[in-house]
Amino acid sequence: MTDQLTMRRRWIAALTALSLAGLAYWAVSHPSPNDAASPLSSQTQAGQAGQPAQPGQPAQPGQAGQAGQPAQPGQPAQPGQPGQPGQPDQAGQPGQLGANNTPAKRGLELVGWNITGGGGLVWAASSNRWLGLAAPNRDQLLARPEPSGAESPKPSPRPTGPALEPALAGWFEQSGGTARWGQPNAPAECGLPDRGCLQQFEHGTLYIRLADGATGASTATGQVGKLIAAAEPEIGYQAKPGEYAVDTTKYSQWLDWKGPWCHIFLEWVADRAGLGELIGHYGPLFRFVDHMRADFRLVPGPEVGAFALMTTTATFSHIGLVVAVAADGSSYTVIEGNQAEADGPKAVLRRDVKITDRLPTEFWMPDYG
DSSP states (O other): OHHHHHHHHHHHHHHHHHHHHHHHHHHHHSOOHHHHTOTTBOOOOOOOOOOOOOTTSOOOOOOOOOOOOBOOTTOTTSOOOOOOTTOTTSOOOOSSSOSOOSOOOTTSSEEEEEEOSSOEEEEETTTTEEEEESSOOHHHHHTSOOOTTOOOOOOOOOOOSOOOOGGGHHHHHHTTHHHHHOSBOSOOEEEEGGGEEEEEETTEEEEEETTTTEEEEESOOHHHHHHHHHHGGGTTOBOEEOGGGOEEOHHHHHHTOOSOOHHHHHHHHHHHTTOHHHHOOOSSHHHHHHHHHHHSEEESSOOTTOEEEEESSSSEEEEEEEEEEOTTSSEEEEEEEEEOSTTSOOEEEEEEEETTTSSOOEEEEOOOO
16 A cells, blocks of 8 residues: 555656646747847746655655846857947847848838848837847838838938039139029030030020130020120220221131121121021121111110111111110110220220210111020
């Protein structure tokens, strides 16, 4: 009877020990959610199984296993150290989770991760800590919704509108820059004769002739601004006395014409501004006058952009380009060729003309469009 009781106690002790060992194994292989959320925690140590009871003594239950302490950083077998907040795409040191194999996605709450086949780390910006994931999927991470208040910074809007022509940049700044001219409102027109470039701005027109570095400007815009800007750098040009008392100018040589050249100067300027077909190419002055009266529009008084057909004697014999008009209409400013001051040489001049200074004058406006 005593032997049977002893044998039964031994069986009970053995079964109790096996049950406790199974419970300890289950606890190790199924960590609690709090344990799983820490990427840097090491594996917990399994509790030691209780020792089998001595014959005749009831079995003592085993002591519960103690939770593993967080692994110390820097140990080669532990997970890689996460990058510091603000530098999410720095890879951690290789360890149990492996090296970083996915680039960080900025602008989300999850701004960095370290994914391998066995686990991962994710930086949660809102809680300022790393979270562990069990075998995460990259697509799952990318699909995480972007939390409110953590939006990516919006890029600055790119400037819109035409760009300043580089060939005109120096002249633009020298002549007043944005404060005077505003922003470009049309693409530059380059490839003009003598390597010329024109560009329209909010408050005027700029011109440069790269062949000789000449520059011009006008507060007018449109086709009128182009013509005036191309005429301005010619102010001061002087003719050279030629044979048969005919002045020699670059304008006359361009048209291969010897004779009065006030209108030829304007034709040359129009050609440099890309408006040659609008103004025409005529040698004799009377033919140019016929052209104006047939194709231009007669206006009642001086207007910017009009051609002033003036009289110096009893007939119309001189033409200038109106570039400004007095507010009260009593005078206007012209740029004109084949004129002289006092006893000086014939030249291109800019001067103010009073309505009463000359005999009747007609003002003809080209069809600038």
